[in-house]
Amino acid sequence: MAAPTPITRIRPVEVELRHLHRRFHDMVAVHDLSLTIGRGEFFTFLGPSGCGKTTTLRMIAGLLLPDAGEILFDGRPVTATPPWHRNIGMVFQNYALWPHMTVYDNVAFGLVERKVARAEIGSRVEDALRLVGLEGLGHRLPSQLSGGQQQRVALARAIVVQPGLLLLDEPLSNLDARLRVQMRNELVKLQRQLGITTIYVTHDQDEALMLSTRIAVMHRGRLMQLGTPAEVYERPADIFVADFLGGANFLQGTVRGRSGDRLVVALETGGANGAAQLHASASRNPGFAPGESVTVCVRPEALELVHDGRAADDVNLLRGTLRLANYLGSVLASEIELPGGGILRAQIAHPRGDARIAEGNPVTLRVAPDDVLLLRPQTPS
Amino acid sequence: MSIPVPQQAPVRAPVGIRWRTSVDPGHAALALVLLLILGVFVVWPIAAVLRVALTGADGGMTLAHLFRFFENPLYIESLTNSLLAGGWVVVIGTVLALPLAFVVARYDFRGRMLVVTLSTLPLVLPPFVGAIALTQVFGRAGTITLLLQDLFGLHVNIMEGLRGIILAQALHFFPFIFLTVTAALMNVDRSLEEMGQMMGAHGWRLLRRVVFPLVLPSYAAGALLTFVKAVDDIGTPFILNFKNMLGPQAYLRITTVGRDDVDGYVICVIMVIISIACVVASNWIVSRREYATLQTGARQPEGGKSLAGWRSSVALGTCAAILGISLLPHLGVIVMSFSRVWSLTYLPSTYTLGHYAEIFLRAPRFILNTLTYSVAAALLGVVVAAAIAYLLQRGRVPGKGLLDAIAMMPIALPGVVIGVGFLRVFYTMTLPGTETSLASTWAIFVLAYMVRRLPYALRASHAALHQVHSSLEDAAAVAGAPRVRAFRRVVLPLIIGGVTAGGVLIFITAAVEFSTTITLVSRIEQSPLSYAIYIYSQSPLGRGAAAALGVVAIVIVALGTYLANRLSGRGRMAFTL
Numbered sequence: 001m002a003a004p005t006p007i008t009r010i011r012p013v014e015v016e017l018r019h020l021h022r023r024f025h026d027m028v029a030v031h032d033l034s035l036t037i038g039r040g041e042f043f044t045f046l047g048p049s050g051c052g053k054t055t056t057l058r059m060i061a062g063l064l065l066p067d068a069g070e071i072l073f074d075g076r077p078v079t080a081t082p083p084w085h086r087n088i089g090m091v092f093q094n095y096a097l098w099p100h101m102t103v104y105d106n107v108a109f110g111l112v113e114r115k116v117a118r119a120e121i122g123s124r125v126e127d128a129l130r131l132v133g134l135e136g137l138g139h140r141l142p143s144q145l146s147g148g149q150q151q152r153v154a155l156a157r158a159i160v161v162q163p164g165l166l167l168l169d170e171p172l173s174n175l176d177a178r179l180r181v182q183m184r185n186e187l188v189k190l191q192r193q194l195g196i197t198t199i200y201v202t203h204d205q206d207e208a209l210m211l212s213t214r215i216a217v218m219h220r221g222r223l224m225q226l227g228t229p230a231e232v233y234e235r236p237a238d239i240f241v242a243d244f245l246g247g248a249n250f251l252q253g254t255v256r257g258r259s260g261d262r263l264v265v266a267l268e269t270g271g272a273n274g275a276a277q278l279h280a281s282a283s284r285n286p287g288f289a290p291g292e293s294v295t296v297c298v299r300p301e302a303l304e305l306v307h308d309g310r311a312a313d314d315v316n317l318l319r320g321t322l323r324l325a326n327y328l329g330s331v332l333a334s335e336i337e338l339p340g341g342g343i344l345r346a347q348i349a350h351p352r353g354d355a356r357i358a359e360g361n362p363v364t365l366r367v368a369p370d371d372v373l374l375l376r377p378q379t380p381s
Numbered sequence: 382m383s384i385p386v387p388q389q390a391p392v393r394a395p396v397g398i399r400w401r402t403s404v405d406p407g408h409a410a411l412a413l414v415l416l417l418i419l420g421v422f423v424v425w426p427i428a429a430v431l432r433v434a435l436t437g438a439d440g441g442m443t444l445a446h447l448f449r450f451f452e453n454p455l456y457i458e459s460l461t462n463s464l465l466a467g468g469w470v471v472v473i474g475t476v477l478a479l480p481l482a483f484v485v486a487r488y489d490f491r492g493r494m495l496v497v498t499l500s501t502l503p504l505v506l507p508p509f510v511g512a513i514a515l516t517q518v519f520g521r522a523g524t525i526t527l528l529l530q531d532l533f534g535l536h537v538n539i540m541e542g543l544r545g546i547i548l549a550q551a552l553h554f555f556p557f558i559f560l561t562v563t564a565a566l567m568n569v570d571r572s573l574e575e576m577g578q579m580m581g582a583h584g585w586r587l588l589r590r591v592v593f594p595l596v597l598p599s600y601a602a603g604a605l606l607t608f609v610k611a612v613d614d615i616g617t618p619f620i621l622n623f624k625n626m627l628g629p630q631a632y633l634r635i636t637t638v639g640r641d642d643v644d645g646y647v648i649c650v651i652m653v654i655i656s657i658a659c660v661v662a663s664n665w666i667v668s669r670r671e672y673a674t675l676q677t678g679a680r681q682p683e684g685g686k687s688l689a690g691w692r693s694s695v696a697l698g699t700c701a702a703i704l705g706i707s708l709l710p711h712l713g714v715i716v717m718s719f720s721r722v723w724s725l726t727y728l729p730s731t732y733t734l735g736h737y738a739e740i741f742l743r744a745p746r747f748i749l750n751t752l753t754y755s756v757a758a759a760l761l762g763v764v765v766a767a768a769i770a771y772l773l774q775r776g777r778v779p780g781k782g783l784l785d786a787i788a789m790m791p792i793a794l795p796g797v798v799i800g801v802g803f804l805r806v807f808y809t810m811t812l813p814g815t816e817t818s819l820a821s822t823w824a825i826f827v828l829a830y831m832v833r834r835l836p837y838a839l840r841a842s843h844a845a846l847h848q849v850h851s852s853l854e855d856a857a858a859v860a861g862a863p864r865v866r867a868f869r870r871v872v873l874p875l876i877i878g879g880v881t882a883g884g885v886l887i888f889i890t891a892a893v894e895f896s897t898t899i900t901l902v903s904r905i906e907q908s909p910l911s912y913a914i915y916i917y918s919q920s921p922l923g924r925g926a927a928a929a930l931g932v933v934a935i936v937i938v939a940l941g942t943y944l945a946n947r948l949s950g951r952g953r954m955a956f957t958l
Contacts (some may be wrong), residue, residue: 083858090859096852100874109870113861223932320904 013073013164013196020069022055029055031221040274042191044200046208048228054169061167062086089158090167095150097142102140103153104138110161123147128160148179166198205245217241239375242297249344251296263288265296269340279315280372288374296374302371303346306364318365325359336363403711405777410780415768419787422832426802434646435774446647462543463612463627469547470611474555481703484696485672486566487770489687496700499555507939508553509616509891510931513918514713515549516540525721542623549617552707554607561603561746598666605663609656613795616895620918627652628797632900648799658841660793688861717928736925747913748933752907758830763884770846792836800900803829821903829901830891838883845879882948889941893934
């Protein structure tokens with residue numbers, strides 16, 4: 001890796017949001033958002049478009065004033081501090097490189113504003129360009145660079161000022177798929193190297209899961225869940241989070257009883273002779289009592305194809321008819337119609353030429369009790 | 382363990398948190414200043430004109446003055462003449478423009494680009510400049526008249542009275558029709574025509590049933606624009622000394638009868654009504670024509686069937702004949718500026734540089750005045766226009782659309798109306814601490830020119846700023862640049878070309894402005910070259926000097942147009958209205 005540079009002398013800040021509200025006319029963009037982002041964290045706001053994630057980022061940057069609420073950097077209120085006094089770096093979705101300046105001038109801009117001595121500007125710009133792998137391209141104009149290179153210039157421009165906080169607004173969305181994966185890896189490496197507090201905004205769950213120390217899932221201006229990637233994926237707080245992160249099958253049911261670490265849930269549909277039962281792990285689904293109505297959530301990849309007869313003793317079986325089988329190489333993306341109506345989506349691993357896998361055939365699926373998630377039922381939005 | 386956030390019962394924001402507004406105080410202050418400027422220099426003069434015309438003797442509102450207008454035979458004649466002239470200008474302009482447009486849009490031939498370029502020339506030259514030489518070319522003893530007489534034994538004097546004005550304006554304004562129709566013809570999707578051909582229409586039927594309906598809205602818009610321009614133009618009637626038209630009458634009432642004469646204001650209101658009606662109708666037609674230019678997929682590159690051999694010569698010949706006639710007046714001005722004696726001959730019999738000595742050495746103040754007023758108006762206009770455009774696109778302040786609406790108003794106002802309004806409001810206003818009327822200082826020209834051409838500059842600024850994505854400014858703010866510095870280092874360098882082009886447009890149009898100028902001139906020392914051309918042209922001995930000033934105007938306009946097109950980075954005319 002590159003030799004230690006002044007850029008690595010970054011003092012990351014802690015960011016705290018207190019009851020942030022922001023409205024655009026009648027639309028509530030952000031509603032009562034409170035959370036704390038620790039020093040050096042790679043924190044991601046994840047959600048569909050219009051969920052308020054970019055609005056939140058722009059408020060943290062100071063480009064937008066919250067209607068109410070406070071923003072604190074290291075405990076110091078900065079809500080009304082203009083962006084130019086916040087000492088942050090930001091990468092915009094469209095990169096926002098200044099087209100009339102060379103790469104060098106783009107990167108040097110913030111240093112000039114900070115009245116850094118000319119000689120030091122030169123060495124720091126070079127360092128920043130080297131860090132993002134663009135040494136020697138300082139004389140080019142942004143229009144003479146590829147999309148990936150422009151992205152790196154934007155990144156160099158953001159970090160050259162040694163900001164305490166790096167804001168990234170969907171920075172990878174304009175790149176093609178292969179470049180996106182490469183930049184993703186480089187981004188995470190750079191962030192670890194600099195130790196800078198980073199806030200990332202995206203609608204791409206893969207990016208969020210791979211990059212983040214913690215993820216805030218947002219929907220319609222509200223924080224739906226806050227947790228590590230494993231937590232939000234494996235223990236989603238509600239149907240929206242489960243559906244948005246990875247997708248899931250949702251079945252209605254009632255908790256019938258408990259035996260040991262198993263909660264027994266009776267499904268409204270899906271059994272061979274009408275209703276079926278599923279066993280769920282009680283320790284993974286705390287707080288559910290017998291008699292309670294629940295929404296059962298099963299990830300498509302948690303469903304496993306079993307041979308008839310061989311699994312007679314197993315309880316967590318769902319039988320149905322294969323309606324759709326799309327061969328994707330590593331998996332078979334399929335849809336199974338349950339007897340009582342309703343469709344299950346399943347990703348069946350190792351689909352190598354299995355004779356039973358033909359549309360129209362009856363199939364049996366199994367799900368491990370640890371993979372059965374119980375959620376409070378809610379009216380689907 | 383994760384933290385599922387309870388989503389029911391949203392927590393209320395703690396009491397004591399200030400609900401902030403999203404109005405930016407800086408923007409609001411700027412908007413107020415601009416509103417004040419526009420209010421004083423745009424709204425007030427117009428309101429003053431309206432008030433005088435619509436106020437009765439008892440102080441109440443009345444339409445009595447307007448009705449009395451239609452009882453005065455002179456006014457009726459003036460109105461008829463103005464409308465007649467406008468109508469004929471459209472007819473003759475159509476006859477000149479349509480063949481040219483059709484040939485240029487449909488066929489490719491050698492010299493095509495030259496034709497396009499030359500045909501826009503009359504557009505940027507003020508009509509009264511061409512009018513200086515018109516008598517010498519088409520008049521009783523003019524070159525063309527003599528030629529016709531010697532070749533065919535015909536004796537016609539087409540410069541008599543209203544006909545001369547119609548001829549001058551038609552030659553001058555036909556490019557408005559040419560440009561709109563050419564653009565529309567080029568925009569007609571070829572597939573629509575091919576569809577028509579497959580349906581069995583071809584030749585004349587194809588033109589009549591498919592092409593004409595598609596081009597008609599553009600033609601109508603161009604024709605209305607030509608009509609407005611012709612009715613508003615008072616330079617040509619003055620230079621040709623035919624004053625029984627609306628514009629000249631308004632001017633004469635105000636300057637000879639007095640500033641309190643109601644009739645002058647009434648005529649102004651009539652002119653404004655005609656002008657607004659045409660602008661509104663034109664906008665309506667253009668907004669309805671969306672279908673005509675709708676196109677998807679690949680479009681045939683501009684040009685069309687390429688012509689070679691004799692067909693090419695015919696096409697070029699047609700264009701050359703039309704353009705030749707339309708550029709004759711301006712050629713005549715150039716020849717005239719060097720002529721000492723030009724009487725009853727095709728060309729001058731003796732030549733001189735004396736007219737240039739007159740305007741550059743003996744009386745250079747006309748050119749100097751023009752440069753001073755136009756540069757000042759351009760600088761002022763650019764600042765105001767850029768500020769309005771900025772607020773409109775980036776401003777966080779309510780009611781900013783009002784600024785735009787007011788600033789665009791002068792586009793529908795005849796120049797003489799702006800002049801009369803300025804006189805009405807500022808004549809009685811004295812400079813602080815002196816007895817000097819504001820209307821008698823040269824600043825009045827600067828302000829009037831600025832107001833009159835503000836729409837051009839505003840549009841140019843709009844277009845320039847529109848290309849600067851707001852994230853470029855955000856990036857500068859985040860990188861540490863306060864708003865003013867971000868504007869200076871990022872926005873300004875990016876828009877300066879387009880904004881300057883707008884300034885150059887103000888400059889060239891102000892340099893040859895006539896109708897507002899003649900209304901506001903109070904002393905000859907203050908006169909810019911447009912008024913000087915008029916004064917010189919009224920005496921037989923001064924015609925040469927008038928022509929020399931006309932050549933200066935042509936040079937200023939030509940250079941300015943070239944510069945504006947270079948700056949705005951487009952190969953086409955940056956303004957057409």
